[in-house]
Amino acid sequence: MTVATPAASVTSPGAVPSTPARAATGAVLLRRLLLPLLVLAALIALWDVIIRVFAVPAYVIPAPAAVWQALVKERVRLLDNAIPTIVESLGGFALGNLVAIAAAVAFVHNKVLERALYPVAVAVRTLPIVAIAPIFVLMLGNGYAPKIAIAALITFFPTLVNMVEGLESADPQALELMHVLSASKTEAFRYVRWPSSLPYLFSAMRIASTSSVLGALVAEWIGTNKGLGYLIVLTTYDFRTALLYAAMVVTSAIALAFFFVVSMMEWLLVRWER
């Protein structure tokens, strides 16, 4: 075909981020990190001041310096207990999300299945995790299995809800286009539904990234002698409050790291939402 000259008055081609633009993004990122870090530092300082002013005993609330000392001195022990918690959280996160995605895909393609099972999923969600944990230990033993199962259970629900919504958020006109192009169901899924659902999936996974750690922690309260959850319970009973706080700091750091990884993946994979 002979192509006519474009009649449009095109001034500048598509906006492609240049190097100065990237440097600016770096500065923005730094400022975004700096502000919460400053707030955190201020809170720690406030904590220290309150303890000194009101002479709070160390077994109730330890001083920040004491927590720091516990972190350094007990680092081998903390790390030993952190590893099982990390394994359980990751395992639960992966399992919970995979099952939730599979269920959401099945629901979107089969309305009867959705009507039958969605309420059951909601009902399971209302059961208190603290009550389910001992039951899982009874059923699955003392190893990783019950902890992974609980972490999976806690991550399952937000992903299921968001994923169903995400798969159904596909532009009806894009789906109609798929029909006009005689696309198969698989193709419509691959080209339209799945990418449409990714922003929803990632917002669910951001929630799941931290709650999976919480699930693993709660599961470690019962029937185990390893993990940060176990360490937290043990140090509470022994009034080793500094170590208890150190264990909480490590737990929080793990959850934050998971959150960061998921956010980075989102940033890389869901570029069009920015």
Added chain:
Amino acid sequence: MATVDIACRDVSMVFPSAGGPVQALAGVTLDIGRGELVALIGPSGCGKSTLLRLIADVLQPTGGTIEVRGGPPSRARLAREFGFVFQHPGLLLWRNALANVRLPLEVGAWGRRHVPPHQPEDLLALVGLKGFEQAYPRQLSGGMQQRVSIARALVTGPPILLMDEPFGALDEITRDHLNQELLRIWAATGTTIVFVTHSIPEAVYLSSRIFVFTHRPGRVMEEVRIDLPSPREPSVKDTPEFVRHTGALRRALAQAG
């Protein structure tokens, strides 16, 4: 009229709804010849978009028959004998302009089973988007997005182009501009074009024939032949003939509504 590309015989369409069945179309009979540019115009809810969807095999008529290039619409759909342009561009946000245009070649591996008649790059240039290949839909204006969707509809070289109020959501300046481009594309490709519109001047400016639809249930109330010279320039809109056509259509539509 030489060869008939689209033939509708006594087509009717009834939608089931909560408040009882709704008759969208009743006994529509019309022929559209190869290479024609035909407008369907009528009041809101007159079923003209429904007719386009029946031709495109997105919906099935509850009565009558439709033939597209001598066969049922489903055959034409499977053979990719028409492209469809929606009211909203419906671009995939995660694909850049070029990848959006390429989509019809990827679905069903069409591009591997056929020799693509156009290069996606050439089509973007044809709709005036040279240099915007890598731009994502969110970086493009509404008019530019609609041009991408027109390029997408043309990429498999369909002999028929179905357009459902393609410029309805655009401002008048962009609309005039795209009307001009559509005439240019029509002249360059010889495609049969059927488009639905609400705009009387747009219908008169673009079409060789206009079908005026009545309010629900939609029927063809009038068929108007536009004998303005081709190729048309925007200045034709100032001629007495143009004004006479728009006036006649306005009176017909007042009756229809």
